[in-house]
Amino acid sequence: NAGVMQNPRHLVRRRGQEARLRCSPMKGHSHVYWYRQLPEEGLKFMVYLQKENIIDESGMPKERFSAEFPKEGPSILRIQQVVRGDSAAYFCASSPGTGVSNQPQHFGDGTRLSIL
Amino acid sequence: GESVGLHLPTLSVQEGDNSIINCAYSNSASDYFIWYKQESGKGPQFIIDIRSNMDKRQGQRVTVLLNKTVKHLSLQIAATQPGDSAVYFCAEISNTGFQKLVFGTGTRLLVSP
Numbered sequence: 001n002a003g004v005m006q007n008p009r010h011l012v013r014r015r016g017q018e019a020r021l022r023c024s025p026m027k028g029h030s031h032v033y034w035y036r037q038l039p040e041e042g043l044k045f046m047v048y049l050q051k052e053n054i055i056d057e058s059g060m061p062k063e064r065f066s067a068e069f070p071k072e073g074p075s076i077l078r079i080q081q082v083v084r085g086d087s088a089a090y091f092c093a094s095s096p097g098t099g100v101s102n103q104p105q106h107f108g109d110g111t112r113l114s115i116l
Numbered sequence: 117g118e119s120v121g122l123h124l125p126t127l128s129v130q131e132g133d134n135s136i137i138n139c140a141y142s143n144s145a146s147d148y149f150i151w152y153k154q155e156s157g158k159g160p161q162f163i164i165d166i167r168s169n170m171d172k173r174q175g176q177r178v179t180v181l182l183n184k185t186v187k188h189l190s191l192q193i194a195a196t197q198p199g200d201s202a203v204y205f206c207a208e209i210s211n212t213g214f215q216k217l218v219f220g221t222g223t224r225l226l227v228s229p
Contacts, residue, residue, distance in 0.1 A: 004159070033216065042205055042219035043160065056216060091159050098215055100148045100167065105217060107152075107159035 002027065004094050004108035005074075012114045013082050021077040021111045025094030032075040033093040033105055034067060043091060049075060079113075087115045128226045135196045137223045139189040139206035146208040150217070151180060151191045155202045163191070163204075193225075201227045 005024040013019050025032050030051055035043040048056040049069040060067065064082075069075040079086055089112050093105035129135050141149075147168040152160035166173045166180045166189075173180050179192040189206050203224050207217040 006159075031215070035217070035219075040222075042207075042221045043217070045216040045218070048216060059216070093159075093217075095215070100209065103148060103209065103215070104150050104162045104165055105215075106162065109157070109159045 004029075004092055004106055006090075006092050006108035006111050008111060009109065010112045010114070012116060014116050015083055016081050019079040019082050019086070019113055021079075021090050021092075021113070022074040023077070023092030023094075023108060024074040025092075026106055029094035029096050029106075031095045031098060031102070032069050033095075034075075034077050035091045035093065037089045037091060037110070046077075082113075082115050084115050087113055089113070125221070126224045126226065128228065129196050131196060131198060131227055131229050133196050135191075135193040135200070135225060135227075137191045137193075137204050137206075137225065139191075139220050141187050141189060141206070141208050141218075141220075143208065143210055143218070144184075144187065145210045146218075148209040149180070149182060149189050150207045150209075151178075151189075152205045152207060152219075153200075153202045154205060154222070160205060196225075196227050198227045198229055201225055 007022050032049045034046040037043045045059040047060050047067045064080045066078045089110045091110045093107045095102045095105050150165040151163040154160045164175045164180050166182050177194045181190045203222040205219050205222045207219045
């Protein structure tokens with residue numbers, strides 16, 4: 001009964017490189033959410049996806065960031081041309097559906113992204 | 117805009133004491149609230165939730181109180197144990213828009229044996 005799985009747990013990139021973060025939701029969950037957390041701060045919403053659809057990307061930076069949740073395989077958060085300010089913990093959460101009746105969202109243990 | 121904040125960034129208690137962690141929210145459209153516990157290096161772990169049509173909900177050793185009049189949420193932990201040491205976040209979901217969680221900045225709970 002695996003929970004939300006994220007990989008890698010730690011990722012180091014140099015400025016200008018690309019970072020790809022993966023998230024496999026809990027079994028039976030088709031809704032995925034990505035959040036970013038800076039040290040000593042709360043999580044900030046980035047994007048909400050269902051299979052093959054982006055539902056809400058109001059928290060995503062307009063440039064360099066993209067997310068997908070294909071029909072098969074994990075959800076991917078992609079950051080192009082990384083900068084120092086992208087260093088953070090990125091968390092993925094999943095739920096079986098939308099609406100309050102399908103809460104709470106269950107979280108993975110995150111990917112710690114460090115930019116050199 | 118939406119915001120969820122906490123009054124105390126750090127709370128230190130003795131083992132066996134009761135702990136109370138507070139949270140203020142500003143979005144009157146929020147209709148669902150959650151408390152999460154986050155240990156170092158881990159993701160947020162669900163503790164308890166409450167819907168806006170309730171003012172109190174109890175779990176095992178934890179109670180959440182919701183006061184919609186003053187937009188205040190609290191988490192009470194009974195007989196606090198060293199294993200309760202973590203950062204606690206309140207989060208809310210609005211009844212408008214989509215299902216994004218809005219998190220507060222967190223309270224660190226330190227439990228001394």
